[in-house]
Amino acid sequence: SQQGEEDPQALSIQEGENATMNCSYKTSINNLQWYRQNSGRGLVHLILIRSNEREKHSGRLRVTLDTSKKSSSLLITASRAADTASYFCATEYSGGGADGLTFGKGTHLIIQP
Amino acid sequence: DAGVIQSPRHEVTEMGQEVTLRCKPISGHDYLFWYRQTMMRGLELLIYFNNNVPIDDSGMPEDRFSAKMPNASFSTLKIQPSEPRDSAVYFCASSLSRVGGADGYTFGSGTRLTVV
Numbered sequence: 001s002q003q004g005e006e007d008p009q010a011l012s013i014q015e016g017e018n019a020t021m022n023c024s025y026k027t028s029i030n031n032l033q034w035y036r037q038n039s040g041r042g043l044v045h046l047i048l049i050r051s052n053e054r055e056k057h058s059g060r061l062r063v064t065l066d067t068s069k070k071s072s073s074l075l076i077t078a079s080r081a082a083d084t085a086s087y088f089c090a091t092e093y094s095g096g097g098a099d100g101l102t103f104g105k106g107t108h109l110i111i112q113p
Numbered sequence: 114d115a116g117v118i119q120s121p122r123h124e125v126t127e128m129g130q131e132v133t134l135r136c137k138p139i140s141g142h143d144y145l146f147w148y149r150q151t152m153m154r155g156l157e158l159l160i161y162f163n164n165n166v167p168i169d170d171s172g173m174p175e176d177r178f179s180a181k182m183p184n185a186s187f188s189t190l191k192i193q194p195s196e197p198r199d200s201a202v203y204f205c206a207s208s209l210s211r212v213g214g215a216d217g218y219t220f221g222s223g224t225r226l227t228v229v
Binding site for chain 2: 030031033035040041042043044045048088090092099100101102103104105106
Protein backbone atom coordinates (compact mmCIF):
# COMPACT_ATOMS: atom_id res chain seq x y z
CA SER A 1 0.00 0.00 0.00
CA GLN A 2 1.17 3.53 -0.71
CA GLN A 3 -0.81 5.04 2.16
CA GLY A 4 0.82 7.58 4.38
CA GLU A 5 0.84 6.60 8.02
CA GLU A 6 -0.05 9.01 10.79
CA ASP A 7 1.50 8.83 14.21
CA PRO A 8 0.27 8.64 16.88
CA GLN A 9 -3.02 6.86 16.21
CA ALA A 10 -4.59 8.74 19.11
CA LEU A 11 -3.58 11.81 21.11
CA SER A 12 -5.23 13.39 24.13
CA ILE A 13 -4.05 16.77 25.47
CA GLN A 14 -5.32 19.63 27.61
CA GLU A 15 -6.90 22.67 26.06
CA GLY A 16 -4.31 25.33 25.41
CA GLU A 17 -1.47 22.88 24.81
CA ASN A 18 0.11 22.29 21.42
CA ALA A 19 -0.70 19.13 19.44
CA THR A 20 1.76 17.54 17.04
CA MET A 21 0.91 14.80 14.59
CA ASN A 22 3.24 13.10 12.16
CA CYS A 23 2.85 11.49 8.78
CA SER A 24 5.32 9.18 7.06
CA TYR A 25 5.10 8.05 3.47
CA LYS A 26 6.96 5.64 1.26
CA THR A 27 7.78 7.08 -2.15
CA SER A 28 8.48 10.46 -3.71
CA ILE A 29 5.61 12.92 -3.67
CA ASN A 30 4.59 16.09 -5.48
CA ASN A 31 2.65 17.43 -2.54
CA LEU A 32 1.16 16.48 0.79
CA GLN A 33 -2.13 17.68 2.22
CA TRP A 34 -3.70 17.60 5.68
CA TYR A 35 -7.40 17.13 6.32
CA ARG A 36 -9.60 17.20 9.40
CA GLN A 37 -12.64 15.02 10.01
CA ASN A 38 -15.11 15.79 12.76
CA SER A 39 -17.18 12.91 14.07
CA GLY A 40 -19.89 11.90 11.61
CA ARG A 41 -18.77 14.38 8.96
CA GLY A 42 -16.73 14.42 5.80
CA LEU A 43 -13.09 15.45 5.57
CA VAL A 44 -12.18 19.12 5.36
CA HIS A 45 -9.04 20.33 3.62
CA LEU A 46 -6.67 22.22 5.93
CA ILE A 47 -3.43 22.89 4.12
CA LEU A 48 -1.24 21.77 1.22
CA ILE A 49 2.56 21.72 1.19
CA ARG A 50 4.52 21.11 -1.99
CA SER A 51 7.61 18.95 -2.23
CA ASN A 52 9.86 22.01 -2.67
CA GLU A 53 8.52 23.65 0.49
CA ARG A 54 9.77 22.94 4.01
CA GLU A 55 7.27 24.77 6.17
CA LYS A 56 3.88 26.38 5.83
CA HIS A 57 1.57 28.23 8.20
CA SER A 58 -2.16 28.81 8.29
CA GLY A 59 -3.58 30.44 11.39
CA ARG A 60 -2.79 28.13 14.34
CA LEU A 61 -1.58 25.40 11.98
CA ARG A 62 2.05 24.80 11.10
CA VAL A 63 3.04 22.08 8.66
CA THR A 64 6.57 20.91 7.96
CA LEU A 65 7.83 18.58 5.28
CA ASP A 66 11.11 16.65 5.26
CA THR A 67 11.42 14.88 1.93
CA SER A 68 14.72 13.25 2.91
CA LYS A 69 12.93 11.48 5.77
CA LYS A 70 9.67 11.14 3.84
CA SER A 71 7.75 12.67 6.69
CA SER A 72 5.52 15.61 7.54
CA SER A 73 4.23 17.04 10.78
CA LEU A 74 1.14 19.05 11.64
CA LEU A 75 1.31 21.31 14.67
CA ILE A 76 -1.80 22.87 16.15
CA THR A 77 -0.90 25.61 18.61
CA ALA A 78 -3.02 26.71 21.56
CA SER A 79 -5.48 23.88 21.06
CA ARG A 80 -9.21 24.34 21.62
CA ALA A 81 -12.00 21.87 22.36
CA ALA A 82 -13.26 22.45 18.81
CA ASP A 83 -10.00 20.98 17.46
CA THR A 84 -11.15 17.54 18.64
CA ALA A 85 -11.26 15.52 15.42
CA SER A 86 -9.34 13.02 13.33
CA TYR A 87 -6.53 14.38 11.20
CA PHE A 88 -5.37 12.75 7.97
CA CYS A 89 -2.45 13.28 5.67
CA ALA A 90 -2.95 12.71 1.95
CA THR A 91 -0.26 12.36 -0.64
CA GLU A 92 0.07 12.81 -4.35
CA TYR A 93 2.77 10.43 -5.48
CA SER A 94 5.16 11.65 -8.15
CA GLY A 95 5.45 8.33 -9.92
CA GLY A 96 2.80 9.24 -12.43
CA GLY A 97 -0.28 7.21 -13.06
CA ALA A 98 -3.90 8.17 -12.72
CA ASP A 99 -4.31 7.85 -8.96
CA GLY A 100 -6.14 10.40 -6.87
CA LEU A 101 -5.00 11.31 -3.38
CA THR A 102 -3.98 8.50 -1.02
CA PHE A 103 -5.03 8.98 2.62
CA GLY A 104 -3.55 7.60 5.82
CA LYS A 105 -5.66 6.14 8.61
CA GLY A 106 -5.53 9.29 10.69
CA THR A 107 -4.67 10.56 14.15
CA HIS A 108 -7.60 10.91 16.52
CA LEU A 109 -7.05 14.06 18.57
CA ILE A 110 -8.98 14.73 21.77
CA ILE A 111 -8.73 18.12 23.46
CA GLN A 112 -9.66 17.92 27.13
CA PRO A 113 -11.36 21.09 28.40
CA ASP B 114 -22.71 26.59 -3.24
CA ALA B 115 -24.13 24.10 -0.73
CA GLY B 116 -21.06 21.89 -1.01
CA VAL B 117 -21.03 18.24 -2.02
CA ILE B 118 -24.40 16.70 -1.26
CA GLN B 119 -24.81 13.01 -0.57
CA SER B 120 -27.94 10.99 0.02
CA PRO B 121 -29.08 9.16 1.96
CA ARG B 122 -27.11 9.94 5.14
CA HIS B 123 -27.88 6.52 6.56
CA GLU B 124 -28.93 3.32 4.85
CA VAL B 125 -29.75 0.02 6.49
CA THR B 126 -30.48 -2.84 4.16
CA GLU B 127 -30.68 -6.60 4.15
CA MET B 128 -28.03 -8.75 2.56
CA GLY B 129 -28.77 -9.35 -1.09
CA GLN B 130 -30.62 -6.10 -1.64
CA GLU B 131 -29.55 -3.43 -4.11
CA VAL B 132 -28.21 -0.19 -2.64
CA THR B 133 -27.83 3.10 -4.52
CA LEU B 134 -25.85 5.99 -3.11
CA ARG B 135 -26.16 9.43 -4.64
CA CYS B 136 -23.87 12.42 -4.95
CA LYS B 137 -24.17 15.97 -6.25
CA PRO B 138 -20.72 17.57 -6.66
CA ILE B 139 -19.84 21.23 -6.48
CA SER B 140 -20.73 23.03 -9.68
CA GLY B 141 -17.65 23.60 -11.82
CA HIS B 142 -15.61 20.80 -10.27
CA ASP B 143 -14.39 18.54 -13.06
CA TYR B 144 -13.39 15.63 -10.80
CA LEU B 145 -15.59 13.40 -8.68
CA PHE B 146 -14.30 10.71 -6.36
CA TRP B 147 -15.96 7.88 -4.43
CA TYR B 148 -14.19 6.73 -1.26
CA ARG B 149 -15.07 4.06 1.30
CA GLN B 150 -14.04 4.46 4.96
CA THR B 151 -13.75 1.63 7.48
CA MET B 152 -11.87 1.34 10.74
CA MET B 153 -9.73 -1.50 9.42
CA ARG B 154 -8.78 -0.12 6.03
CA GLY B 155 -9.17 3.61 6.43
CA LEU B 156 -10.13 5.64 3.35
CA GLU B 157 -10.03 3.70 0.09
CA LEU B 158 -10.49 5.27 -3.33
CA LEU B 159 -13.07 3.27 -5.23
CA ILE B 160 -13.39 5.17 -8.50
CA TYR B 161 -13.08 8.65 -9.89
CA PHE B 162 -14.49 10.58 -12.83
CA ASN B 163 -13.13 13.43 -14.91
CA ASN B 164 -15.72 15.40 -16.87
CA ASN B 165 -18.24 12.59 -16.24
CA VAL B 166 -15.92 9.90 -17.65
CA PRO B 167 -14.68 7.11 -15.33
CA ILE B 168 -10.88 7.31 -15.24
CA ASP B 169 -9.74 4.80 -12.67
CA ASP B 170 -11.99 2.11 -11.21
CA SER B 171 -9.21 -0.15 -9.97
CA GLY B 172 -10.38 0.38 -6.40
CA MET B 173 -13.85 -1.03 -7.00
CA PRO B 174 -13.76 -4.20 -4.92
CA GLU B 175 -15.95 -6.47 -7.02
CA ASP B 176 -18.33 -6.58 -9.94
CA ARG B 177 -21.11 -6.05 -7.44
CA PHE B 178 -20.05 -2.40 -7.33
CA SER B 179 -20.78 -0.02 -10.18
CA ALA B 180 -20.70 3.76 -10.54
CA LYS B 181 -22.12 6.16 -13.06
CA MET B 182 -22.00 9.86 -13.72
CA PRO B 183 -24.69 10.65 -16.31
CA ASN B 184 -24.07 14.41 -16.10
CA ALA B 185 -21.85 16.96 -14.37
CA SER B 186 -24.18 17.35 -11.41
CA PHE B 187 -24.98 13.78 -10.43
CA SER B 188 -23.27 10.49 -9.70
CA THR B 189 -24.40 7.17 -8.27
CA LEU B 190 -22.62 4.27 -6.63
CA LYS B 191 -24.59 1.03 -6.75
CA ILE B 192 -24.00 -2.22 -4.89
CA GLN B 193 -25.92 -5.22 -6.13
CA PRO B 194 -26.23 -7.56 -4.31
CA SER B 195 -25.09 -6.05 -1.03
CA GLU B 196 -23.19 -8.06 1.59
CA PRO B 197 -22.49 -7.41 5.28
CA ARG B 198 -18.81 -6.71 4.52
CA ASP B 199 -19.90 -3.72 2.43
CA SER B 200 -20.91 -1.96 5.64
CA ALA B 201 -18.90 1.27 5.75
CA VAL B 202 -19.16 5.01 5.31
CA TYR B 203 -19.10 5.99 1.65
CA PHE B 204 -17.87 9.45 0.75
CA CYS B 205 -18.16 11.42 -2.41
CA ALA B 206 -15.68 14.24 -3.04
CA SER B 207 -15.19 16.70 -5.85
CA SER B 208 -12.36 18.99 -6.90
CA LEU B 209 -11.00 21.17 -9.66
CA SER B 210 -8.07 18.85 -10.30
CA ARG B 211 -7.08 15.21 -9.91
CA VAL B 212 -5.17 15.88 -6.70
CA GLY B 213 -7.14 18.84 -5.46
CA GLY B 214 -4.66 21.66 -5.82
CA ALA B 215 -4.46 24.41 -3.23
CA ASP B 216 -8.07 23.88 -2.09
CA GLY B 217 -7.91 20.11 -1.94
CA TYR B 218 -10.93 17.90 -2.24
CA THR B 219 -14.37 18.90 -0.97
CA PHE B 220 -16.06 15.98 0.71
CA GLY B 221 -19.72 15.30 1.29
CA SER B 222 -20.99 14.24 4.70
CA GLY B 223 -21.03 10.59 3.68
CA THR B 224 -23.53 7.76 3.61
CA ARG B 225 -23.30 5.29 6.47
CA LEU B 226 -24.28 1.93 5.01
CA THR B 227 -25.18 -1.01 7.22
CA VAL B 228 -25.92 -4.34 5.58
CA VAL B 229 -27.53 -6.86 7.92
